[in-house]
Amino acid sequence: MARVLSYPRLISMENFRQPNFRLVAELMTWLVKQYDSQADIPNDIEGEHDRVIFIRTVAQIIATKAYMKLNTKKLYQADGYAVKEILKVITPLYKALRDSENRELDEDEDTDPQYRYAMNDDITTLKSARLLCSTITQKGANLHELLSKEVDAREARQDVMNRAMELSEVQEGIGEAENAAKVC
Structure with a gap:
């Protein structure tokens, strides 16, 4: 597969x-x-620590750009198990290339209108799925932010609850609540 994607050297399982x-x-x-021609990847892989940093960086970039989770331990082993992880990354590129070649062949022929409708339906579904993913990500980020503020809010609540209140403040608060209830 790597050869089809124009990888410069021949690779075998050997x-x-x-x-x-x-x-x-x-x-x-x-x-x-x-996936990202501007990606900053460490070049130094001589030491164990450098290799760990390299693997982590690569896995993080692949996770953000290709939305794939790689098993970093298997990649670090650099053996047959690493090949399976590498194939996870190569396969979508290979399929995209193959599909684009098939599309070029299909564009030469007249497309059935019913097939075009199905393609448009698939594209609409894909767009809605992407929108949903974006919404989920945004809501997750908002939830994370709110949860991080919860620690401060909890401390403020505890301070208010532990504070001794004056009798006049309590009576005044009850009076305001009664007035508000009468208005409704």
Whole structure:
């Protein structure tokens, strides 16, 4: 699949019989650049700590750009298990390329109007799904923000509840509540 996507070198499973972190790093760097050409990826992979940072950075970029979660432990192993994780990233690119080639062939032929209607329906469904995902993300961010403010609000509530109130303040509050009830 990598060869079809114009990856510059030939890769086989034999390359991964023994752990081969350099090849995994090279391949993951190339794949990340396919998703985001401006991505900042660390080049130093000599030390264990550097490799961990590299894997984490790559996994984070893939998660944000391709919406895929990679198993960083398997990627770090740089063996046959890493190939499965790499295939998770390569497969959508391969399918997109294959589908675009099929579309070019299909555009040459006249498309049935019923098929066009089905495509439009699928596109509408896709747009609504993306909108829903965006809404869920936004509401999740709002919820996270509100929950982070809850600690301060809880402390303020506790302070108010623990404060001793004057009898005149309590009577005044009850009087205001009675007046408000009479108005309604």
